[in-house]
Amino acid sequence: MKESxxxxxxxxxxxxxxxxxxxxxxxxxxxxxRIWISEIMLQQTRVATVxxxxxxxxxxxxxxxxxxxxxxxxxxxxxxxxxxxxxxxNLQIAARQIVASYGGEFPREKxxxxxxxxxxxxxxxxxxxxxxxxxxxxxxxxVARVLARLDARRGDxxxxxxxxSLQDRADQLLDGEAAGDWNQALMELGATLCTPGPPQCLLxxxxxxxxxxKQGIAEQLPxxxxxxxxxxxxxxxxxxxxxxxxxxxxxxxxxxxxxxxxDHVPALVxxxxxxxxxxxxxxxxxxxxxxxxxxxxxxxxxxxxxxLSAVRHTVTYRRIEVSPFLVRVSKLPPAGGSKTIALNxxxxxxxSNLTRKVARAxxxxxxxxxxxxxx
Ligand code: SF4
Numbered sequence: 490m491k492e493s494x495x496x497x498x499x500x501x502x503x504x505x506x507x508x509x510x511x512x513x514x515x516x517x518x519x520x521x522x523r524i525w526i527s528e529i530m531l532q533q534t535r536v537a538t539v540x541x542x543x544x545x546x547x548x549x550x551x552x553x554x555x556x557x558x559x560x561x562x563x564x565x566x567x568x569x570x571x572x573x574x575x576x577x578x579n580l581q582i583a584a585r586q587i588v589a590s591y592g593g594e595f596p597r598e599k600x601x602x603x604x605x606x607x608x609x610x611x612x613x614x615x616x617x618x619x620x621x622x623x624x625x626x627x628x629x630x631x632v633a634r635v636l637a638r639l640d641a642r643r644g645d646x647x648x649x650x651x652x653x654s655l656q657d658r659a660d661q662l663l664d665g666e667a668a669g670d671w672n673q674a675l676m677e678l679g680a681t682l683c684t685p686g687p688p689q690c691l692l693x694x695x696x697x698x699x700x701x702x703k704q705g706i707a708e709q710l711p712x713x714x715x716x717x718x719x720x721x722x723x724x725x726x727x728x729x730x731x732x733x734x735x736x737x738x739x740x741x742x743x744x745x746x747x748x749x750x751x752d753h754v755p756a757l758v759x760x761x762x763x764x765x766x767x768x769x770x771x772x773x774x775x776x777x778x779x780x781x782x783x784x785x786x787x788x789x790x791x792x793x794x795x796x797l798s799a800v801r802h803t804v805t806y807r808r809i810e811v812s813p814f815l816v817r818v819s820k821l822p823p824a825g826g827s828k829t830i831a832l833n834x835x836x837x838x839x840x841s842n843l844t845r846k847v848a849r850a851x852x853x854x855x856x857x858x859x860x861x862x863x864x
Pocket of ligand 1: 635638639682683684688689690691693694695696697699700701702707
């Protein structure tokens with residue numbers, strides 16, 4: 490696109506956005522707190538999934554003060570099911586930073602916003618432009634794809650030098666008079682028409698400016714990234730159940746130090762409340778027995794492991810298979826950092842989707858037992 494066409498291009502995109510934008514709950518507000526929550530929830534998560542979570546979260550935490558003051562467990566419970574729980578933990582850390590350093594007002598300087606936990610270049614630009622009209626171009630995956638097609642750019646867009654050059658291009662194209670709408674218009678185009686699959690160029694408001702369409706290569710762009718090799722992870726999990734139907738969940742560790750990439754248990758299940766879980770390369774029962782001895786002080790007990798249906802789950806590059814076991818005990822071990830909870834209430838706890846699947850496998854067996862015994 491020639492520089493002389495930029496004005497026409499901006500007008501066409503903004504007119505389309507004004508007319509065609511989806512009615513999304515966070516678009517009804519210029520409150521930076523609400524926009525920030527929506528931007529964090531939308532990272533890695535689809536709009537349709539986010540909407541009910543967004544509403545519930547804001548009902549429970551309508552202000553940054555309420556989010557800052559809430560127990561972490563409550564924040565995680567409201568996030569439960571959205572995945573990538575680090576986002577929720579960072580939200581609360583940042584809320585506390587905003588209360589402590591800015592009296593609860595979202596900061597307006599980009600440098601200050603970048604100091605907040607969990608906020609990077611994209612989120613800072615999105616919140617500041619949408620809430621305050623700051624002249625900042627927000628570059629995320631959707632926008633990068635649109636820009637790459639408009640200019641017919643080849644190569645892996647996430648490579649550092651290409652990403653920088655896309656940011657330069659986004660800065661150059663930014664409509665400074667309407668920065669918030671401009672950023673949202675580009676994101677909306679990427680989310681609705683210029684999608685990762687075949688783009689709908691016939692409906693596109695800026696097709697006459699698009700180099701990839703002219704060259705007939707829109708569908709081939711952006712070029713595929715080299716995918717990280719998949720890793721198969723085998724875990725074993727123990728659902729201990731006592732005679733009253735109570736189970737045992739272990740507490741997430743207090744420290745959040747970075748761990749090695751192959752330390753799968755902390756990365757996958759132990760960030761939240763979880764059943765005793767161990768890596769199981771080979772015999773899952775043996776590794777669980779070791780864990781029982783080390784963490785639950787269950788060395789002398791005669792433990793019977795009843796195999797439950799295997800659970801499969803995928804998190805980014807990890808393909809996980811869990812062998813869950815039901816372990817019936819007369820009394821749950823008094824392990825430090827654990828909590829006793831009715832098995833049928835586990836699903837309401839702040840747990841990962843993986844732990845949720847394990848709980849469901851155990852509940853299916855316990856419910857069938859109860860029907861058989863007429864309970
Ligand atoms: Fe995307 Fe097609 Fe529009 Fe180009 S013409 S920006 S490829 S939807």
